[in-house]
Amino acid sequence: MGLALAPVAGVIRLVLRRVAAAAVLFLIVLTLTFAAVAGAPGDPLSPNDPRIPTEHAERLRALYGLDQPLPAQYLRWLGAVLLSWDWGQSYQTGRPVSDLLFESLPPTLLLAGGALFTQYLLGIGLGLIAARRPNSWLDLGVRAASLLVYALPTFWVGLMAVLIVGVGLGLAPIGGMTSAAAYELGPLAALLDVLAHLWLPALVLGLCMAGDIARYTRSSLIEFQTTDAGRAAKARGLPWTRIVFVHGLAHAAPRLLQMAAVSAPLLLSGAIVAEAVFVWPGLGSTTLQAIQAGDVPVVLAATAYGAALVIAASLAADLLLVRLDPRLQAE
Amino acid sequence: MRRSSLPRPARAGAWILACLAVLAVAAPLLAPYDPAAQLDAAESSRRPPLSSLLVVRTEGAEPRLAERVSVEGDDLVLLRRSGSVRLPLGSVTNYGKHGVTERRRAWLGTDALGRDLLSRLLYGARISLTIGLLAAALALTAGTAVGSLAATGGRFVDQFLMRTVDGLLCFPHLALVLLLAALYRPGTWLLVILIGGTGWMGLARLVRAEILRLKQEPFALAAAAAGRSPAGVLVRHLLPNATTPLLIDASLRVGGSILVEAALSFLGLGVQPPQASWGSMIAEGQSHLTTAWWIAAFPGLMVAAAVIGSSLLADGLSDRLAGLRAGKGRPARARAPWAIRTWLGQT
Numbered sequence: 001m002g003l004a005l006a007p008v009a010g011v012i013r014l015v016l017r018r019v020a021a022a023a024v025l026f027l028i029v030l031t032l033t034f035a036a037v038a039g040a041p042g043d044p045l046s047p048n049d050p051r052i053p054t055e056h057a058e059r060l061r062a063l064y065g066l067d068q069p070l071p072a073q074y075l076r077w078l079g080a081v082l083l084s085w086d087w088g089q090s091y092q093t094g095r096p097v098s099d100l101l102f103e104s105l106p107p108t109l110l111l112a113g114g115a116l117f118t119q120y121l122l123g124i125g126l127g128l129i130a131a132r133r134p135n136s137w138l139d140l141g142v143r144a145a146s147l148l149v150y151a152l153p154t155f156w157v158g159l160m161a162v163l164i165v166g167v168g169l170g171l172a173p174i175g176g177m178t179s180a181a182a183y184e185l186g187p188l189a190a191l192l193d194v195l196a197h198l199w200l201p202a203l204v205l206g207l208c209m210a211g212d213i214a215r216y217t218r219s220s221l222i223e224f225q226t227t228d229a230g231r232a233a234k235a236r237g238l239p240w241t242r243i244v245f246v247h248g249l250a251h252a253a254p255r256l257l258q259m260a261a262v263s264a265p266l267l268l269s270g271a272i273v274a275e276a277v278f279v280w281p282g283l284g285s286t287t288l289q290a291i292q293a294g295d296v297p298v299v300l301a302a303t304a305y306g307a308a309l310v311i312a313a314s315l316a317a318d319l320l321l322v323r324l325d326p327r328l329q330a331e
Numbered sequence: 332m333r334r335s336s337l338p339r340p341a342r343a344g345a346w347i348l349a350c351l352a353v354l355a356v357a358a359p360l361l362a363p364y365d366p367a368a369q370l371d372a373a374e375s376s377r378r379p380p381l382s383s384l385l386v387v388r389t390e391g392a393e394p395r396l397a398e399r400v401s402v403e404g405d406d407l408v409l410l411r412r413s414g415s416v417r418l419p420l421g422s423v424t425n426y427g428k429h430g431v432t433e434r435r436r437a438w439l440g441t442d443a444l445g446r447d448l449l450s451r452l453l454y455g456a457r458i459s460l461t462i463g464l465l466a467a468a469l470a471l472t473a474g475t476a477v478g479s480l481a482a483t484g485g486r487f488v489d490q491f492l493m494r495t496v497d498g499l500l501c502f503p504h505l506a507l508v509l510l511l512a513a514l515y516r517p518g519t520w521l522l523v524i525l526i527g528g529t530g531w532m533g534l535a536r537l538v539r540a541e542i543l544r545l546k547q548e549p550f551a552l553a554a555a556a557a558g559r560s561p562a563g564v565l566v567r568h569l570l571p572n573a574t575t576p577l578l579i580d581a582s583l584r585v586g587g588s589i590l591v592e593a594a595l596s597f598l599g600l601g602v603q604p605p606q607a608s609w610g611s612m613i614a615e616g617q618s619h620l621t622t623a624w625w626i627a628a629f630p631g632l633m634v635a636a637a638v639i640g641s642s643l644l645a646d647g648l649s650d651r652l653a654g655l656r657a658g659k660g661r662p663a664r665a666r667a668p669w670a671i672r673t674w675l676g677q678t
Binding site for chain 2: 024025028029031032033036037040041147148150151152153154155156157159160162163167264265266267268269272273276277287288290291292294296299300302303306307310311
């Protein structure tokens with residue numbers, strides 16, 4: 001019985017350790033965002049503004065806690081964020097920032113999810129093609145293409161896609177997440193409507209991110225064929241497709257999963273510009289709009305949300321890795 | 332001892348970067364026109380690549396452009412986009428034996444204000460490459476400093492610096508730059524600090540790991556045993572041997588910084604007019620995408636060329652590093668800190 005329980009306890013301990021590390025990381029992220037704002041020049045209540053009477057300014061300072069020393073302000077802010085998820089109010093609309101971001105989070109997750117799917121579909125597919133015959137023209141082509149999509153700016157690819165696919169061929173709407181008349185549609189039609197808007201931005205973003213995946217898949221599959229496991233599979237007379245799809249991809253999977261977590265910040269950076277190009281109503285669009293309006297609380301919270309998404313992604317990848325890689329469970 | 336050179340793709344990358352650098356430096360010589368000149372904007376705006384317009388000069392007035400000219404009686408008729416305009420032949424100063432022959436050629440087209448795109452691309456290279464190089468240099472310096480400090484400064488310093496790095500790496504790079512750009516509203520030079528100052532974290536990790544590894548190597552232990560101070564060992568022995576990974580990262584970082592600058596300028600928070608970088612030129616082209624695709628298209632290709640150059644170079648350097656690690660190399664000479672020789676020279 002002890003033997004059966006021991007690995008389970010080990011896994012639980014491992015999972016708890018990863019969750020705790022993620023929580024600490026989130027705390028560091030919050031501290032850094034606070035430091036960025038505290039260190040920025042300018043004072044919310046400019047002391048030299050003659051239009052604000054001194055006693056008025058003093059009262060406002062006391063009201064917002066700005067008269068307190070920085071550590072006290074920090075603790076107060078941190079407490080509000082952690083205990084009641086209170087990120088303050090938008091300067092523009094007066095609405096709670098958390099409500100505003102709650103609305104723009106799902107579109108970003110949808111776009112990033114779609115892009116992640118295309119990224120891995122294209123990356124693994126191209127990697128497989130390239131690994132079939134190393135150093136052939138096809139391989140060279142895939143390698144050149146993966147370098148090119150890495151080097152082209154995402155927003156440029158997006159603009160050209162809008163121009164060629166959207167305007168020229170008329171195959172996709174040129175922006176937005178829903179049609180103007182989407183509120184009249186039934187649930188299924190509304191879903192299809194969103195998908196019709198999603199596919200092009202997700203394809204563009206996924207394509208721009210697919211280069212690394214293709215390169216790694218290629219080199220990992222080529223390398224796998226020289227390992228003992230690869231040669232054993234070949235010696236058993238398995239067809240190439242089975243060697244590669246079943247054994248080779250299993251060999252590459254843990255690292256591919258880690259790459260998803262590592263490239264999560266890049267994916268979100270890409271999502272910001274993709275949202276700007278395709279007028280996608282997500283976190284990036286909200287951030288840009290808030291920057292133009294000088295709405296610091298919204299920018300601040302949106303940045304922290306981005307970092308939180310990255311932490312969540314790497315935690316998820318860590319946990320999946322424990323599930324995927326039996327060696328980790330044994331430790 | 333055989334002089335070995337970099338692998339072919341890496342040399343190609345170095346050549347691409349060198350060519351772009353020459354284009355940028357020699358922009359005043361190479362640019363066919365003043366990049367800011369808006370000659371007769373009503374006629375010259377959004378002209379496609381490889382098109383050209385006739386220049387008709389008259390005394391005391393701005394030159395006028397026309398698609399074609401013909402002579403009717405005593406008048407020169409200028410065929411223009413908006414219709415035809417008549418000018419008395421006598422007032423045209425460059426009307427010669429063969430009629431009006433002066434042409435303004437737009438090799439890569441003109442932008443919405445009639446400015447020559449090729450000239451603007453060449454001058455834009457100056458801004459884009461300068462920002463890319465300086466930001467990479469800043470990131471390299473900061474990353475090396477933080478990484479070295481963490482590796483040699485004791486446990487508390489190490490923990491503090493590395494946890495900060497972990498935290499900073501959680502932010503999507505562009506989101507972090509956007510936040511800081513929103514808080515600090517940078518000019519072109521602050522932009523360098525912003526992009527470089529947010530791009531050093533990966534490098535700091537790398538340098539720290541590299542130095543912790545090298546510290547255990549016999550040559551470093553010997554130098555310490557011979558009485559060199561820890562700082563001396565770091566500067567004279569450890570860092571010179573970490574040059575290759577540093578250069579790989581720096582090379583990649585140049586392309587990365589150009590991409591970040593382009594994205595930032597595209598979003599309207601980077602280089603501001605009248606200065607123009609490739610990114611801000613793409614942004615200008617966005618609103619004329621359907622009528623003049625070339626305004627946005629060509630700067631994007633320039634960005635891609637720069638990034639391809641820098642990553643080919645980095646790839647080649649890391650192949651070379653793999654060779655050195657495989658035991659073909661030897662420690663860098665202590666007398667030659669920062670010796671480029673260690674990665675370009677003898678193996």
